[in-house]
Amino acid sequence: MKFQVCLICFYLAQVKRSYRCDQAVSAGAGAGLLQKLGRVLREKAATDLERITKGTSKTREKLGVVDELFSYWTLEDSEDTLEQLEDLLITADFGPKTALKVVDAIRGDIRSGLVKTRNDVRTRLKQSIVDVLKASGKSSDLEFPDAKPAVLLIVGVNGGGKTTTIGKLAYKYGSEGVKVLLVAGDTFRAAAAEQLAGWAERSSAQLISATSPKQRPDSLMYSAVEQAMKDDTDLVICDTSGRLHTNIGLMEELAKCKRSIGKRMPGAPHEVLLILDGTTGLNMLNQAREFNETVQLTGLVLTKLDGTARGGAVVSVVDELRLPIKFVGVGETVEDLQPFQAEAFVDALFPDN
Numbered sequence: 001m002k003f004q005v006c007l008i009c010f011y012l013a014q015v016k017r018s019y020r021c022d023q024a025v026s027a028g029a030g031a032g033l034l035q036k037l038g039r040v041l042r043e044k045a046a047t048d049l050e051r052i053t054k055g056t057s058k059t060r061e062k063l064g065v066v067d068e069l070f071s072y073w074t075l076e077d078s079e080d081t082l083e084q085l086e087d088l089l090i091t092a093d094f095g096p097k098t099a100l101k102v103v104d105a106i107r108g109d110i111r112s113g114l115v116k117t118r119n120d121v122r123t124r125l126k127q128s129i130v131d132v133l134k135a136s137g138k139s140s141d142l143e144f145p146d147a148k149p150a151v152l153l154i155v156g157v158n159g160g161g162k163t164t165t166i167g168k169l170a171y172k173y174g175s176e177g178v179k180v181l182l183v184a185g186d187t188f189r190a191a192a193a194e195q196l197a198g199w200a201e202r203s204s205a206q207l208i209s210a211t212s213p214k215q216r217p218d219s220l221m222y223s224a225v226e227q228a229m230k231d232d233t234d235l236v237i238c239d240t241s242g243r244l245h246t247n248i249g250l251m252e253e254l255a256k257c258k259r260s261i262g263k264r265m266p267g268a269p270h271e272v273l274l275i276l277d278g279t280t281g282l283n284m285l286n287q288a289r290e291f292n293e294t295v296q297l298t299g300l301v302l303t304k305l306d307g308t309a310r311g312g313a314v315v316s317v318v319d320e321l322r323l324p325i326k327f328v329g330v331g332e333t334v335e336d337l338q339p340f341q342a343e344a345f346v347d348a349l350f351p352d353n
């Protein structure tokens with residue numbers, strides 16, 4: 001419910017913005033338009049929530065037995081239940097360290113008398129996961145410094161949704177009046193620049209691509225930042241080729257891209273976002289460790305939450321690396337990107353019946 005309210009507020013803010021811009025709409029016609037848009041947006045918010053709920057079904061299936069486990073809950077046998085809960089969390093991709101931490105928080109509250117009933121333990125479990133998801137203490141918004149342009153570097157393994165997420169970000173910020181330049185830094189895959197050009201067109205962003213097949217991505221990114229500094233661009237978003245986190249040569253190339261951006265503009269890139277495919281299990285923890293080691297991530301984007309995602313693993317990533325999840329992808333169109341809401345995510349994993 002809270003999530004729906006947040007989404008409605010988010011979309012209403014967009015409606016207000018477009019309403020202010022549209023001077024041609026008369027007051028009477030505007031009120032009608034707002035009513036109609038309000039209804040459309042409420043319907044969209046409900047659909048987005050449904051998609052997250054549907055998308056986390058794989059984890060929820062595994063966690064379904066948690067309620068069954070709690071139905072036998074007694075304070076006297078709580079230690080047995082907690083041990084079984086720990087096992088269930090591990091099978092739902094939470095990873096042993098995170099599962100232990102979540103269960104330990106409940107154990108502590110049982111000892112201090114704060115958790116007594118079945119309902120208490122369920123509520124405490126959800127809160128304990130929300131606490132982990134928020135533990136980085138960092139904002140889930142993109143943190144744009146005063147620097148102009150702000151530069152984002154988008155990284156991740158093959159097919160995770162990097163280019164699609166870039167298209168969605170360009171659309172989101174472009175429709176807020178931000179001047180965006182997309183950098184076709186995936187110079188490896190033949191069709192990658194074309195794919196990004198499609199997103200640039202859909203989001204009315206500028207695009208810069210390699211001038212020759214020999215141009216390296218680090219040199220392209222250097223030129224892109226230079227161009228952006230000259231032509232008053234607000235936001236530069238650099239795409240990169242998908243790469244296996246275990247490929248040392250390709251990971252070094254990524255570090256080079258980052259250094260090259262910083263050479264042209266000290267302090268940049270201002271955000272380095274790792275795109276994680278929500279349908280990957282605990283392997284995403286290994287990916288996140290390696291990318292973080294190489295390019296010092298500032299945040300995560302969890303994609304494909306409209307598919308059959310496995311939500312448990314991302315809790316481990318956040319727990320170990322203390323990185324905030326900034327956005328979630330819930331589809332393939334420009335509008336299918338949402339700010340991450342920890343409570344809504346945990347509600348989707350443990351729905352109240």
Ligand SMILES: Nc1nc2c(ncn2[C@@H]2O[C@H](COP(=O)(O)OP(=O)(O)OP(=O)(O)O)[C@@H](O)[C@H]2O)c(=O)[nH]1
Pocket residue numbers: 156157158159160161162163164165186189192240241242243275303304305306307328329330331332336
């Ligand atoms: N359902 C769904 N599909 C998504 C989402 N994000 C991306 N995709 C799809 O995932 C596939 C891969 O997306 P890309 O954006 O090309 O992924 P990439 O990381 O850029 O891939 P490479 O450049 O090959 O490494 C495409 O078919 C996208 O439409 C999402 O949030 N939901």
Ligand SMILES: [Mg+2]
Pocket residue numbers: 162163164186192239240242
């Ligand atoms: Mg791509």
